Amino acid sequence: MATSHSVLHCRGRVLGLEQPVVMGVLNVTPDSFSDGGRFVRLDAAVERALQMAEEGAAVIDVGGESTRPGAQPVDLDEELRRVIPVIARLRGRIPAILSVDTSKPQVMDAAVAAGAAMINDVRALRQPGALEAAVTSGCAVCLMHMLGEPRTMQESPSYHHVVAEVRQFFEQRFEACLVAGLPAERIVLDPGFGFGKTRAHNLELLRHLGDLSVDGLPILAGLSRKSLVGALTGRPPEERVHGSVALAVIAALNGASILRVHDVAATVDALKVVSAVQNS
Numbered sequence: 001m002a003t004s005h006s007v008l009h010c011r012g013r014v015l016g017l018e019q020p021v022v023m024g025v026l027n028v029t030p031d032s033f034s035d036g037g038r039f040v041r042l043d044a045a046v047e048r049a050l051q052m053a054e055e056g057a058a059v060i061d062v063g064g065e066s067t068r069p070g071a072q073p074v075d076l077d078e079e080l081r082r083v084i085p086v087i088a089r090l091r092g093r094i095p096a097i098l099s100v101d102t103s104k105p106q107v108m109d110a111a112v113a114a115g116a117a118m119i120n121d122v123r124a125l126r127q128p129g130a131l132e133a134a135v136t137s138g139c140a141v142c143l144m145h146m147l148g149e150p151r152t153m154q155e156s157p158s159y160h161h162v163v164a165e166v167r168q169f170f171e172q173r174f175e176a177c178l179v180a181g182l183p184a185e186r187i188v189l190d191p192g193f194g195f196g197k198t199r200a201h202n203l204e205l206l207r208h209l210g211d212l213s214v215d216g217l218p219i220l221a222g223l224s225r226k227s228l229v230g231a232l233t234g235r236p237p238e239e240r241v242h243g244s245v246a247l248a249v250i251a252a253l254n255g256a257s258i259l260r261v262h263d264v265a266a267t268v269d270a271l272k273v274v275s276a277v278q279n280s
């Protein structure tokens, strides 16, 4: 196996990665929960998180900024209003690690104060102040590769050699983290499927997932319901469960330690099968 780090340190807690684990996606955006107003949305988000924990998610990733292709940035106060109450309500209620999906240092600080133990940053701590916020937080961090910005990244992504370029990006960000005082035990790398990548790029990265890791750091893969699944199956997002589970299985077999998914129960079952095969 390409990854030699089999644990992730998350603010005094240890997430075991001997077997692949699931990170459940909790989008707290107006388009993800029916709009009965802010408090209805909060209740619905908390309910969904409890369900994902029950289904076996080891991590719950709470996000308030839509990073879908073409999305507009979200204002700081609005992002705080979306994610902080959810994290605060979940703190201590579930065994899952709480992750905050953000690029803003102010959101990282507030989320950590509310109970988050992981930071998932699609901009890999490149916003001013983000690296420092992550270092002092004690949190684990997910460094994701993205070519460009969400608003424009899918316009015409181009690489000479996608695997080598993503790997080089990981090397640079890993070095920046070490220099800033963020140790390897707190870092996970993510190729950012769909973030400035064509279908061919995504498939190339998936096939070579094991070659992407730097210093044996664990790999996180997010393929769930993405347009890649749509392109391969011809199905709309709500009908992409089976294709997504197949991709999660392939990613795990190719060395991914954390699978970021919407359909937790189905993926947890599939990964139990993968683990049994890997450990026999």
Ligand code: 7PM
Binding pocket: 025, 067, 068, 069, 120, 121, 122, 142, 144, 190, 192, 193, 194, 220, 221, 222, 223, 224, 226, 260
């Ligand atoms: C529309 C398209 C809405 C895509 C939302 C998305 C990743 C992530 C996302 C990922 C990490 C989604 C994506 N994808 N963070 N955030 N890795 N670390 O499926 O692949 O939620 S947004």
